[in-house]
Amino acid sequence: MNRILLIEDDIDLAKETSxxxxxxxxDVELINNFEMILEEFIDKKPDVVIMDVNLPLYNGFYWCEKIRDISSIPIIFLSSRDSNMDLIMGINNGGDDYITKPFSIDVLVTKLNGIIRRTYKYNTSSTIMYYEDLIFDIEKCAIKYRDKHEELTKNEVRILTNLLKNKDKVVSRESLMMLLWDSDEFVTDNALTVNINRLRGKIKDLGFEDIIKTKKGMGYIIQ
Known part of the structure; x- marks a missing residue:
């Protein structure tokens, strides 16, 4: 049974969702002390975190960054706001998905099942991949170039793995969206763009060239 940590300060919604x-x-665990979210996360050891953006004291983006300092566990944001800026902030701060309130429980379950399957049953024949002098450690969710390294989120790992496995071939945006979210029905095109741009930024921060090329109207390619 997969353990879910639900961080939601609307008690009625939290109980209903649980x-x-x-x-x-x-197996759903609720947060009781919103001042000690990181400590409760460590104590409860969940498989997935579902977290509201609007929380007492500090917002969900803040707590997501704190969790990302110690874990790459999947994080799904909930929010009553549906602006692109909130979506971008959620993903840029390390979130794996974003659901707007009010939401259908069927949609939430679909996303949970997909993210659990991809995170905990995602296999590849090798845990290390290379692009010239860039080292990609799939198991550690990290890329390394010379003496620098950057940690990747699960979505970034899946994108880079797929592009490197299909080196010299164009990978369509639709196939990447299916890979990340199982279906493009519940996500926006912008969510994929944010993930791609964040991955490009991490590669650039290492001092390496931009290896992910955009093929307009087609998708992305690594050559």
């Missing part, structure tokens, strides 16, 4: 997810076979 009950619904319980019927789908999830």
């Amino acid at each position: 009950l619904a997810l319980g019927k789908w076979g999830f």
